[in-house]
Amino acid sequence: MGELADAVTADPGRWLELHGDAMYAWALLRVRVPALAEDMVQETLLAALGAVGGFRGQSSERTWLIGILKHKVLDHLRRSGREQPLGEHLDEDTGHIAGWFDETGHWSQPPGNWAEPERVLEQEQFWAALSACLERLPERLRTLYALRELDGLETDELMDMLGISSRNNLWVMLSRARLQLRECLEVNSFSPA
Amino acid sequence: MSLIIKCSELAQLTSESRDRALNWRERALIRIHLVLCPPCVRFRRQMAFLAGAVKSRGAERAVPGATLDASARERIRRSLESKQR
Numbered sequence: 659m660g661e662l663a664d665a666v667t668a669d670p671g672r673w674l675e676l677h678g679d680a681m682y683a684w685a686l687l688r689v690r691v692p693a694l695a696e697d698m699v700q701e702t703l704l705a706a707l708g709a710v711g712g713f714r715g716q717s718s719e720r721t722w723l724i725g726i727l728k729h730k731v732l733d734h735l736r737r738s739g740r741e742q743p744l745g746e747h748l749d750e751d752t753g754h755i756a757g758w759f760d761e762t763g764h765w766s767q768p769p770g771n772w773a774e775p776e777r778v779l780e781q782e783q784f785w786a787a788l789s790a791c792l793e794r795l796p797e798r799l800r801t802l803y804a805l806r807e808l809d810g811l812e813t814d815e816l817m818d819m820l821g822i823s824s825r826n827n828l829w830v831m832l833s834r835a836r837l838q839l840r841e842c843l844e845v846n847s848f849s850p851a
Numbered sequence: 852m853s854l855i856i857k858c859s860e861l862a863q864l865t866s867e868s869r870d871r872a873l874n875w876r877e878r879a880l881i882r883i884h885l886v887l888c889p890p891c892v893r894f895r896r897q898m899a900f901l902a903g904a905v906k907s908r909g910a911e912r913a914v915p916g917a918t919l920d921a922s923a924r925e926r927i928r929r930s931l932e933s934k935q936r
Contacts, residue, residue, distance in 0.1 A: 670931045678924060683913035696923040703927060704934055763857025768890035775900045779907070788904065789915045806870070807905050808912045813870055825871075833866035840897055 670707055674699075677720045681727050687804055688731050690797055698734065702727040728809070735801070736819050758837060769840070772848045784847050791842035795835055802828075803835040856880045861891050865898055 678699060685695035705726055706713075713722050760766045778784045792800060802820065805811045813825055822828045856864075861884050864877055873881075885892050919927070 670935060671928055674924065674927055674931065678927070679918045680913065682919045682923075683915070683917035686914045686917045687912065695917075696919065696927070699919065699923075700927045700930055703931055707931065707934055758862075759857070759859040763859040765858050765890050765894075769894040769897055771893060772897055772900065775897075775904075779904060784904075786915075793914075804912070807902065829867045829870055830863070832870060833863050836866050836869075836898060836901070837862060840894075840901060843901065844897070 670703065673703055673706065673719070673723065677723050680720060681723060684724055685727060685731055687792075687808075688801060689734065690801065694734070698727060698730050701730050705730070732819070735805075758841070770844055770848065772844070775848075778847065787843060787847040788839075791839050791846065794842060795838060799831060799835040799838070802831055803839070806832055854880065854883055855887075856884050858884075858888065858891055858894075861885075861888075862894065865895055869902060 681699045681702060682695055685698040686692065689695050689698065702723060706723055709726070713719070717725075758766060772778075792803075795803060798820075802816065805816060805819070811819070813828060816822065817825065817828055822831070861881060864873060864881055867873065885895070
């Protein structure tokens with residue numbers, strides 16, 4: 659314990675001030691429900707308060723807090739996945755699948771030519787479109803996609819956490835999330851002006 | 852045993868290749884299909900680009916612009932204060 663711990667205990671509101679919004683936005687992407695994301699932030703800050711000694715200053719304060727938050731969020735998802743599985747309403751999405759491919763399995767709207775995608779990465783517009791497209795995914799697909807692509811969870815962990823019954827279903831759901839994102843980006847970011 | 856898969860099957864395998872290791876047969880089926888199908892070549896390029904883009908913004912793995920509203924902030928502040936006492 660040193661100066662850092664003293665400073666932190668003296669003014670816990672500072673974490674909330676500096677990192678509250680970032681923590682909230684991080685949690686919201688994964689749990690979707692604002693009230694739940696708020697609770698996660700609160701629980702995290704309370705836990706952090708009791709664990710200040712564990713912060714050694716090797717990472718930034720925010721990274722440390724997000725690390726605790728991640729535990730809280732994954733715990734929550736694991737618990738709620740057991741009580742109420744994410745659901746595998748694969749049939750609900752058949753409308754989409756039918757939209758992407760015709761009866762013979764060919765693209766109904768062949769993927770276009772994305773011009774200079776590397777340059778696009780520097781444009782704020784592209785990132786705004788990507789965020790908007792992520793937002794538009796159905797809830798269960800977005801949670802799944804975020805945990806897989808952003809947090810790097812593996813197939814078995816995801817099945818356990820979200821209560822998905824088979825690997826094949828999981829892979830099909832991930833594929834729908836990716837195809838939907840791709841299509842949304844093509845329409846909103848890469849369509850010829 | 853057909854060596855030709857449909858575009859819809861290629862799309863599924865392309866996605867799955869990010870989640871598991873494909874076997875040699877699946878990889879061969881993809882390669883054969885790509886020789887015959889420029890749209891799927893573009894599709895695969897787009898999927899690789901998308902995965903890279905999503906990964907590259909590590910710090911922003913959050914809902915952009917989402918902020919705690921005033922009442923939530925106040926509630927959290929109070930709970931922190933009461934824990935401290």
